[in-house]
Amino acid sequence: MEFFSRRDFLKTTALGGTLALGAGMSGSVFAGKKPARQAQYGLVTYQWAKDWDLPTLLKNCKTANVLGVELRTTHAHGVERTLNKQQRKEVVQQFADSPVTLVGIGSNERYDNPNPGVLKKAIADTKDFIKLSHDVGGTGVKVKPDSFHKGVSKEKTIEQIGRSLNQVGKYGADWGQQIRLEVHGKCAHLPTIRKILDIADHPNVAICWNCNKQDLEGKGLEENFALVKDRLGATTHIHDLIHSDYPHKQFFELMAGVNYTGWLMLEEGKQPKKETVAALAEQRKLFDQMWAQAQDS
Numbered sequence: 001m002e003f004f005s006r007r008d009f010l011k012t013t014a015l016g017g018t019l020a021l022g023a024g025m026s027g028s029v030f031a032g033k034k035p036a037r038q039a040q041y042g043l044v045t046y047q048w049a050k051d052w053d054l055p056t057l058l059k060n061c062k063t064a065n066v067l068g069v070e071l072r073t074t075h076a077h078g079v080e081r082t083l084n085k086q087q088r089k090e091v092v093q094q095f096a097d098s099p100v101t102l103v104g105i106g107s108n109e110r111y112d113n114p115n116p117g118v119l120k121k122a123i124a125d126t127k128d129f130i131k132l133s134h135d136v137g138g139t140g141v142k143v144k145p146d147s148f149h150k151g152v153s154k155e156k157t158i159e160q161i162g163r164s165l166n167q168v169g170k171y172g173a174d175w176g177q178q179i180r181l182e183v184h185g186k187c188a189h190l191p192t193i194r195k196i197l198d199i200a201d202h203p204n205v206a207i208c209w210n211c212n213k214q215d216l217e218g219k220g221l222e223e224n225f226a227l228v229k230d231r232l233g234a235t236t237h238i239h240d241l242i243h244s245d246y247p248h249k250q251f252f253e254l255m256a257g258v259n260y261t262g263w264l265m266l267e268e269g270k271q272p273k274k275e276t277v278a279a280l281a282e283q284r285k286l287f288d289q290m291w292a293q294a295q296d297s
Contacts, residue, residue: 170204
């Protein structure tokens with residue numbers, strides 16, 4: 001069901017959609033002009049905020065000065081495809097009354113399954129998430145590649161994922177929504193992601209770098225980053241800057257080097273060791289310090 005008509009869409013996003021897509025690709029070296037060098041810090045509501053309803057989420061993020069969120073589907077904030085038109089407008093209003101930006105929707109849709117029916121449903125469900133993100137004021141939808149299956153060649157799966165991404169990328173462009181491919185699962189090796197991107201060549205398909213251990217394999221972080229830096233999207237997932245052993249310092253330097261101006265968003269599977277809002281505020285302060293140092297390096 002399309003809760004907002006196409007006429008509504010054209011009225012409300014003729015400018016906003018253009019800005020959303022422009023902002024999405026401004027995080028990568030696609031941009032012709034050198035953008036401002038300040039990335040933004042946000043939160044993926046994966047674990048640290050999964051139990052907060054939307055008013056609590058907005059209040060806590062404001063307190064912690066974490067002013068962007070990617071809303072994970074199925075979590076307590078309840079921004080789901082089942083919302084009717086009025087409920088979607090209420091979500092828009094709650095964000096309008098808050099300094100927090102709705103960066104997009106974190107779906108769990110993936111395009112690796114060899115069963116045609118499962119794949120068809122994943123594409124259809126992604127389209128529903130695209131419409132949801134548009135209706136509630138987001139600028140994109142996160143999706144996954146995701147795995148390889150017994151009896152199916154890797155090449156065939158990679159091609160299927162890439163072609164599926166082109167479908168949802170084209171659809172997303174009509175709604176002003178970037179498709180953000182999370183570097184995830186058995187497809188998380190960057191050479192694999194590069195192969196997918198070579199097929200998924202629609203300009204509205206970008207990657208969401210995920211700070212995985214696989215980033216360090218082969219020739220290392222810098223070489224793997226170089227494979228995909230031309231397709232960075234508006235969102236990037238990072239981890240706990242205090243307790244994670246991921247080389248965030250080196251990664252930030254690489255991102256600053258390509259003038260990344262998208263969202264660097266905390267996605268952490270482990271619960272914080274202190275009260276969540278205080279931990280978020282601490283992470284934000286450390287991020288500001290680390291990003292400033294990366295810009296000066």
